Structure formats: C-alpha cells, structure tokens
Amino acid sequence: MSITRRQALIAGSALAGASLLPERLLAQSKQVSLAFGPVSPVYAIGMIAELKGYFKDEGLDSKLITGNAGTFGRQTLAAGQALFAHGDASHPLQLGARGKPCKILLATEMVCSYANIMVRQDLYDSGINSVEKLADYKRPDGAKPIVAATAIGSGTWVFGTYVFEARGLGDRVNWVAGGGPNTMFPSLQTKQFDAIMAPPSWIVEVEKKGFGRTIYDTSKPGVFEKDFGGALPVLVIYTLQDTVEQDKALVQAYVNAIYRAMAFVKAAPLAEVQALVTPKYFSGIDPDAVSAELGFDKSTWAYDGVIDKPAFERGAKPWYRKGTDIPETKYEDVVDMSFLQAARAKYK
Known part of the structure; x- marks a missing residue:
C-alpha cells in the first residue's frame, strides 16, 4: 500500500516514536503547515495564531511556509508540501479548474488591500x-x-x-x-x-x-465598492478537499485557531497587535508600513470570517474573465462554512 505525500502530512509526526510518548502528547502532535507569500502584514493572521499559542491549544504543531508571491501558497498546497494555504480567493478556484478541488474555510479580507x-x-x-x-x-x-x-x-x-x-x-x-x-x-x-x-x-x-x-x-471610501459592487472574499484560508474528507478533526482544530486569532485582532488595540507580530516577522519593515496594513482590515472588515453566497457571487467580476483560467464555480462546491460555524459556537 502506497502513502501519498498529503496523507503523510496529515498523519504528521505522531507516528514517529509512538511507543515512546504518552497518549496525551501524541494527541497534541499533529503537524500542520500554512503556505503563503510574501511575508507581509496582509498574511498576519497565521502569525498571530502561532504567537498567541492558539495552534498549540488546539493540539497542532504548526509551521508557516513563505514565498515571494501570493501564488506560492497555491503552488505549495498543490504540490502536497502544505496542508493549508492563505491567499487570494481566486487561487482555490484555479486549483479546482486544474483537477485539485479545494474548500474555502473562511475569509480574512473582504475588501482588497492589494488592488x-x-x-x-x-x-x-x-x-x-x-x-x-x-x-x-x-x-x-x-x-x-x-x-x-x-x-x-x-x-x-x-x-x-x-x-x-x-x-x-x-x-x-x-x-x-x-x-x-x-x-x-x-x-x-x-x-x-x-x-x-x-x-x-x-x-x-x-x-x-x-x-x-x-x-x-481601495482604502478610500467607495473606491472598491464602485468597481467591484461591494465586499467579496479577497483573502481566504483554504485546503484541498481531500484534506477535509480525510481528517475533519484536524481541519476543525486549524479553523478554531485561526478564528481565535481573528477574535483577538478584533478586540485588541492596533498597537498591541503590531507589538505582537513585529519582533519575529516585521522587525526590518517600517513600523508605519506595518501599521497601515494591519489598520486597513481594522477599518474595512468585521473579523468574522464569513463568506455568504451574495458576497461570493460578487467575485464573478474579477474571477471569471479571459486569462484567469477560472470556470464559473458554484458557492456550494467550493465554500465550506461548517468549520467556521463550529469555531464561532465554541469560542463565543
């Protein structure tokens, strides 16, 4: 029987030395990874979940894998080198068109900060x-x-x-x-x-x-709405459909951690969020630049992660055009809000 790279990733390192570890530690040793790029405050939510210890709280050993462009997350996920990706909502749609169906688990931005x-x-x-x-x-x-x-x-x-x-x-x-x-x-x-x-x-x-x-x-009132018709899923956390089918508990734990990070950012002052992420990830970046990017979402997003059908359908304007290689996709086929709903119920 052969084991795919993805199955190995899902299994993590829990099998290694299993007889030497107590059962409680084994349950906490699932390895997961989130791919995105470049290292920018726009992708800070995974960094925050790591630094606040939310991944560990959920029994996950998480690794962040970064590249030089937003497409890195899509490519790394498709290659089986990461279990989750953080990137533009068009990326899981592109993967689906190439025979690798994905599930979008939640949104982390609904007005595009990089347009x-x-x-x-x-x-x-x-x-x-x-x-x-x-x-x-x-x-x-x-x-x-x-x-x-x-x-x-x-x-x-x-x-x-x-x-x-x-x-x-x-x-x-x-x-x-x-x-x-x-x-x-x-x-x-x-x-x-x-x-x-x-x-x-x-x-x-x-x-x-x-x-x-x-x-x-797009930070100016009305600019994004005029061209795009309103809020739509811009940045999302997504994974391959295979991962959802093979380990729902792992996916739930991951969404729990990300949701808790969003709740923290929503409640905390901007300066506190910036102080948390800067030393490890943004020490070489102008503090005003970090503040501007973190502050963009503070002024444009509800931090609830929700993608409803009308918002998804507004994405048709940028997604379904010549050159994007994205076929029209049904909301029900690619968006799965069940894990987010469970996380919101657990962490009210």
Whole structure:
C-alpha cells in the first residue's frame, strides 16, 4: 500500500516514536503547515495564531511556509508540501479548474488591500494621477506602460487587470511579474516598471522613499465598492478537499485557531497587535508600513470570517474573465462554512 505525500502530512509526526510518548502528547502532535507569500502584514493572521499559542491549544504543531508571491501558497498546497494555504480567493478556484478541488474555510479580507496602484514618482509629477492617464502613457520607445503584479495569476494580477478592464483599458498596459518588495521597489525607482500593485505597507514605504505615488486606493471610501459592487472574499484560508474528507478533526482544530486569532485582532488595540507580530516577522519593515496594513482590515472588515453566497457571487467580476483560467464555480462546491460555524459556537 502506497502513502501519498498529503496523507503523510496529515498523519504528521505522531507516528514517529509512538511507543515512546504518552497518549496525551501524541494527541497534541499533529503537524500542520500554512503556505503563503510574501511575508507581509496582509498574511498576519497565521502569525498571530502561532504567537498567541492558539495552534498549540488546539493540539497542532504548526509551521508557516513563505514565498515571494501570493501564488506560492497555491503552488505549495498543490504540490502536497502544505496542508493549508492563505491567499487570494481566486487561487482555490484555479486549483479546482486544474483537477485539485479545494474548500474555502473562511475569509480574512473582504475588501482588497492589494488592488492599489502606484506609479513612478516622475510620472505622477508629470500629471499621471489616474488609471486612465496611466493607460494613455507611452514609454520612451513608444511601448505601453509596464505594470507589475507580484506574479501573473496572483491576486494582485487578478484585481489589477480587472481595474483596467472595467474601464475598457485592458489592452493598454503590459503586465509583468514583479515579485516582492526587494524587486518591486528598485524596479519602480529605476523605471523598469511604470506602475506596481501595492498593499498598504508598500504604499507607505514607496512614498517615503520617493519612488512613487498612489493613483488607485481601495482604502478610500467607495473606491472598491464602485468597481467591484461591494465586499467579496479577497483573502481566504483554504485546503484541498481531500484534506477535509480525510481528517475533519484536524481541519476543525486549524479553523478554531485561526478564528481565535481573528477574535483577538478584533478586540485588541492596533498597537498591541503590531507589538505582537513585529519582533519575529516585521522587525526590518517600517513600523508605519506595518501599521497601515494591519489598520486597513481594522477599518474595512468585521473579523468574522464569513463568506455568504451574495458576497461570493460578487467575485464573478474579477474571477471569471479571459486569462484567469477560472470556470464559473458554484458557492456550494467550493465554500465550506461548517468549520467556521463550529469555531464561532465554541469560542463565543
């Protein structure tokens, strides 16, 4: 009988040295992993669950696996190198279209914090202060403006391309993969990119460095609603359907820990949350940048994790378009709120 990588991950290390450990410790030794990328405050909820000890409380030995773009979580989950992923809601839909059906377990963001668009400082100074004006710009060689998402197919790409397409400007820009801040920022400064997609923390850093300015900002009231019709699942925690079917107790424990982290963030002052995550994860990032990103969700989200059917259906605008490779998907086929409901009932 062969054992798949996923079955081995679910089993964890509990089998190793089983005869040497008491039963109570064995019950607490299930290994789990959460994949996402890059290391940014937008993905802080898993970090908070770890630092507050919620994973341990639920009998889990959790590991965070990070990459350079949002697509890393999707790729790592698909490869069987992680049990859970944190990323754009389009990613589990993309995996389902590729024969790896997923279940979305809860949302961690309902207004997109990374649909913001920044242009080079010199372009902004020349009067390019809107999406429309950026689309009209021509590079010195006559080429279309270059806009960088973290990766082609990433959440920044899904939302960014839609912003242009919604204005009839989809064919007026060239999209490239820019990676994380270590490549995005200098490429904007050196004019390799004319614009970049940016979460709030990047906006703070880029503007402080004088590399660029924001021309599309979803933190401003009405901006996201105007283009997308209202709140929709943006960032989600998801797993393969196989994992749900093979170990419901493990999935429940994981959702419990994440839900408790959300409840903590909702109740705690922003400064307390920032003080918790900064030493281990964000010590090299401008504190104002970390605060901006953590504060975005404080002002736009209820921290309940809920995805209802109307919100999911609003996702049709950015998801089901040419180039996304996402077929129309029924809410019931991909969203499973049962684990979240159980967590909310347990931790009222």
